[in-house]
Amino acid sequence: MLDAFQEFFRELAQTNPKWNFIYLYDPVQTERVLTGLWMTIKLSVVCVVLSVVIGVVGAWLQGSPIRWLRMFVQGYIQFFRNTPPLVQLLFFYFALGQFTPTYSPDGWLEVPIISNVGWAILSLSFFAGAFNVEIFRSGIEAVPDSTKEAADALGMNRLQIYRYVVLPLAFRVSLPSLNNNLVNLVKTTTQAIVIAVPELLYQLVSIYNDYSTAQNACMVLMFIVYIVLVGILVMGMNKWERNMRIPGYGQN
Amino acid sequence: MSETEWTPDQPIVSIKDVHKSFGDLEVLKGVSLDVMKGEVICIIGPSGSGKSTLIRCINALNDIQAGSIQVEGQEVNAPGLDKLALRKKVGMVFQQYNLFPHKTALENVMMAPLLVLKEPEDEVEKRARALVKKVRLEGKEDNYPGELSGGQQQRVAIARSLAMNPDVMLFDEVTAALDPETVKEVLVTIKDLAAEGMTCILVTHEMGFAREIADHIYFTDRGVIVEHGPPKTFFKAAKDPRTREFLSQIL
Numbered sequence: 001m002l003d004a005f006q007e008f009f010r011e012l013a014q015t016n017p018k019w020n021f022i023y024l025y026d027p028v029q030t031e032r033v034l035t036g037l038w039m040t041i042k043l044s045v046v047c048v049v050l051s052v053v054i055g056v057v058g059a060w061l062q063g064s065p066i067r068w069l070r071m072f073v074q075g076y077i078q079f080f081r082n083t084p085p086l087v088q089l090l091f092f093y094f095a096l097g098q099f100t101p102t103y104s105p106d107g108w109l110e111v112p113i114i115s116n117v118g119w120a121i122l123s124l125s126f127f128a129g130a131f132n133v134e135i136f137r138s139g140i141e142a143v144p145d146s147t148k149e150a151a152d153a154l155g156m157n158r159l160q161i162y163r164y165v166v167l168p169l170a171f172r173v174s175l176p177s178l179n180n181n182l183v184n185l186v187k188t189t190t191q192a193i194v195i196a197v198p199e200l201l202y203q204l205v206s207i208y209n210d211y212s213t214a215q216n217a218c219m220v221l222m223f224i225v226y227i228v229l230v231g232i233l234v235m236g237m238n239k240w241e242r243n244m245r246i247p248g249y250g251q252n
Numbered sequence: 253m254s255e256t257e258w259t260p261d262q263p264i265v266s267i268k269d270v271h272k273s274f275g276d277l278e279v280l281k282g283v284s285l286d287v288m289k290g291e292v293i294c295i296i297g298p299s300g301s302g303k304s305t306l307i308r309c310i311n312a313l314n315d316i317q318a319g320s321i322q323v324e325g326q327e328v329n330a331p332g333l334d335k336l337a338l339r340k341k342v343g344m345v346f347q348q349y350n351l352f353p354h355k356t357a358l359e360n361v362m363m364a365p366l367l368v369l370k371e372p373e374d375e376v377e378k379r380a381r382a383l384v385k386k387v388r389l390e391g392k393e394d395n396y397p398g399e400l401s402g403g404q405q406q407r408v409a410i411a412r413s414l415a416m417n418p419d420v421m422l423f424d425e426v427t428a429a430l431d432p433e434t435v436k437e438v439l440v441t442i443k444d445l446a447a448e449g450m451t452c453i454l455v456t457h458e459m460g461f462a463r464e465i466a467d468h469i470y471f472t473d474r475g476v477i478v479e480h481g482p483p484k485t486f487f488k489a490a491k492d493p494r495t496r497e498f499l500s501q502i503l
Contacts, residue, residue, distance in 0.1 A: 150350035150409075153311060154364035154416060155339035164367065168354045248398020249353045 013213065020213035023221070029207055029214075036203030037225060043120060043199055044186045044229070050125035051185060052178070055132025059140055059170075060162055062133065073133065080130035085123070086191050092123040093195040120192035128185040135177045139170030172244050179237040183230050200225060258325030264289045264420060264451050265310060270319035270329075272305055279305050281475035282319070287420075292452045294462040297472035298498060303455045306472070307422045310453065311342040324419065336368070343418030347425040349405040351397040357408045358384060358393040361415045369416065376415070383411040387441050403434025407441050414445075421445065423454040439465075459502050463487055471495045 006025035013020035023029040061073045080088065093116055102110040114122070143166050151161045190201040204218040258264075263286035272280035279302040287293055295303045308314045310321060312328050312335055321328040323341055351360050361380040365371050384393055387407035397405050406426055413421065423442065427435045439461050446452050446465055456462055462469055463483045470480040471492075479492045490496050 144350075146346065146348055146350045147352065149313060150344075150346060151352070151364075153313060153339060153342075153344040154412070155336050155368040156364065157336075160367050164363065165352055172354070246354050246398060247396045248400075249396065 017213045018216055020211060021217040022211050022214040023207065023217070029211075032203045032207060033200070033221070036198060036200035039117075039198055040189060040200040040225075040229070043117070043124070043189045043192065043197070044233075046121050047124045047128060047185055047189065048182050048233075050121065051128035051132050051182070054125060054129025055136045055178075056167065058129065058133035059136035062137055063140065063162075076126075077130045077133055080127050081134075085127045085188050086194060088123045088127055089120060089191055089195050093119040116192075116195045116197050120189075120195060120197045124185065124188060124192070127188070128181055131181045132178065135174050135181060136170055138177070139172075139174035140166055142173045143169045172241075172246070175237065175241045175244070179234065179241075182233060182237070186230055186233060187226065258322075260289050262325070263287055263322075264291075264324055265453065266320075266322040267306075267310070268320045270306070270309065270316050270321060272302070272309060272314065272316045279475050280309070280316070283472070283475070283477055284319075285470060285477065285480070287451060287453060289419075289451055290449045291467045292446045292454070292465055293468045293470060294454045294456055294466040295470045295472060296456065296459070296462060296498075297478075301472040302475045303472050304424050307344075307424055307453055307455055310420075310422060311344055312338055313344075340368075340416060341418060342420045342422060343413035343416055344422040345406070345409050345413055345424065345426045347428050349397070349402070349409045349429075351405055351409055351412070353397050356394050356396055357389060357400065357411075360397070360408055361412045364412065365415050380411070380415055383414050384408070386414075386444070387411045388437070401434055402430045403437045406430065406434075406438045410438075410441055410445075420451045420453065423452065423456070425455050425457065427456070427458055457502070459487075459499075471498065473498070 009021045009024045013022065013025075023033045058073050058076070061069050064070055097112055097114065097119060100112050100114050102112045104110055147165060147169070148161055151165045156164070189199060192199055193202045193205065196202065201222065204222055208215040208218045265287040267283060267285050270280050270283045271278065279300075283302070283306055285293070295306065297303050305314055309316050310323065310328065312333060316329050319329065323338060326334070326338060326341070328338060352363065355363060358377070358380055361383055362373075362376050365376045365379070366373060381393065384390065387410055389404060389407055389411070392400060392404060392408075397408065400408065409426075410421075426442075427438050430438065435458070439458065442452065442454070443465055454462070454466075466483050468480060469483050469486045471478050471486075471490075471494075473494050479490060479495045480486070487499065490499055
C-alpha cells in the first residue's frame with residue numbers, strides 16, 4: 001500500500017517534472033518535513049503561551065500606580081509594535097546575540113546560551129506580547145469601575161480583584177482580537193527562517209534548493225500546513241469563546 | 253493612630269465634622285452624625301446634596317479631607333488605614349447592584365468569604381445557601397446575574413454583602429435603578445434585616461419606606477445636614493424651609 005503510494009508519486013515526478021512531491025516518497029525528505037513541522041508547532045505553541053502571559057502581566061503593570069513601571073511597559077509596546085518582526089529577529093539574534101554570554105560544552109566550541117531558536121521564541125513572543133498587552137488593556141478598560149468597586153468594598157485586594165473579577169471579564173471582551181493576533185503570530189513564525197531556525201519553511205526551502213523540481217510541491221504543502229494549523233487554532237479559540245460565554249451577558 | 257477600645261454603648265459609626273471636596277467642589281461641608289448599634293438611619297435629600305458621598309466615605313471608598321469617621325472605634329480618616337479590617341465590619345450595597353456577571357448568584361455570595369476571609373468552602377457554601385434563601389431567591393442559586401431581574405440581582409447583592417458578616421450595612425440608593433414592582437421585594441429584604449437588629453445606613457428616595465423603617469432621618473442639602481429627627485416628628489413638623497420644600501415636592 002505504502003509502496004504503491006510512493007511509487008505513484010515517484011512516477012508522477014518522472015512524467016511531470018514540475019510536480020515532484022519528493023517528500024512523499026523519499027524518506028530523508030519526509031524526515032526533514034516532519035522535523036520542520038514539529039519545530040513550527042513547538043515554536044507556535046511556546047510563543048502563543050508566552051505572548052499571552054506577557055499580555056496579561058503587561059496589562060496588569062499598565063494599571064500600576066508606579067509611574068516608571070507604566071512608562072516601561074509603554075516603551076516596550078512602542079518598540080515592539082512599531083518595528084517589523086523580521087527586523088526584530090535579525091536584531092535580537094545578530095546584534096544582541098553578540099553580547100550574551102557563551103559556554104563551552106567541550107572546551108573548544110563557544111556556544112551562546114541563547115540559541116537561534118531561543119532568540120526566535122523571545123523575539124516573536126515579545127512581538128505578539130506587545131499587541132496582547134494592548135488587547136487586554138482594551139478588555140480591562142471595558143470592565144466597569146463600579147464592578148471593581150464592589151469587589152473592593154468586599155475587602156478583596158488589588159491582585160484578587162484583577163485575578164478573579166477583572167481578568168475573567170476582560171478576557172471575554174478581548175478574545176476576538178486575541179484570536180486575530182495569535183493567528184498572526186503563528187504565521188509570523190515562518191520569519192524565523194532568517195536566523196536559520198529549522199522550522200517548516202526553512203526545511204521546505206532547503207528541499208527545493210536541493211531538488212529544484214520539488215519547488216511547486218513544497219509551496220503547496222506550505223499552504224496546506226498553515227491552513228490546517230491556523231484552522232486548528234481558530235477552532236480552539238472559537239470553542240473557548242463559546243465556553244466562556246455567560247448566560248445573559250453580552251451577545252448570546 | 254490610637255485605636256480607642258470600642259464598646260457597644262458607644263456609637264458604632266461616629267461621623268464628626270467631615271469635609272470632602274472633589275477638586276474645587278466641596279460636597280460635604282462639615283457633616284456630623286452618630287449611629288448606635290442596631291439603629292436604622294435614612295439619609296434623604298435632593299440629588300447632589302452629598303448623601304451618597306457621605307456613606308461612601310464610611311467604608312473609605314472616598315477619602316475625606318477633614319474631620320473624623322469612626323467605625324467601631326477604628327478611625328477611617330487615618331494614614332495607613334487597615335482597609336481590610338474596615339471592610340470586614342462594613343457591608344455595602346450599590347444602586348447598580350454591581351454583581352460579578354461571570355459568577356452565578358451563589359458564587360457571587362461565596363466569593364469574598366473564600367478569598368478574603370479564607371474560610372473553608374463547605375462552610376461558606378452552607379452560609380451562602382442560607383443567605384440566598386433568606387433573601388428569598390431559593391432556586392436561583394445557579395443563575396447568572398444576567399438571567400435575573402433587577403430586584404433579584406439587588407437581593408443577591410445584599411446576600412453577597414451579608415456573607416462577610418458585617419456589623420454595619422450601607423445601602424446607596426439601592427432601589428433607584430429598579431422597576432416599581434420590584435422595589436418592594438428589595439425593601440422587604442432590608443426590613444427583615446433591620447428587624448434582626450442589623451445596623452443599617454440608607455440613602456434613599458423612598459420616603460414611605462424611610463418613614464416606616466428608620467429610627468432616625470437625616471435631611472442633607474448642599475453638603476450639610478439641615479435637619480434630623482425621628483420619622484414621626486421629622487415628616488410632620490419639619491422646621492427648616494428647605495426640608496419643607498423638599499418634602500412637599502416628594503410626598
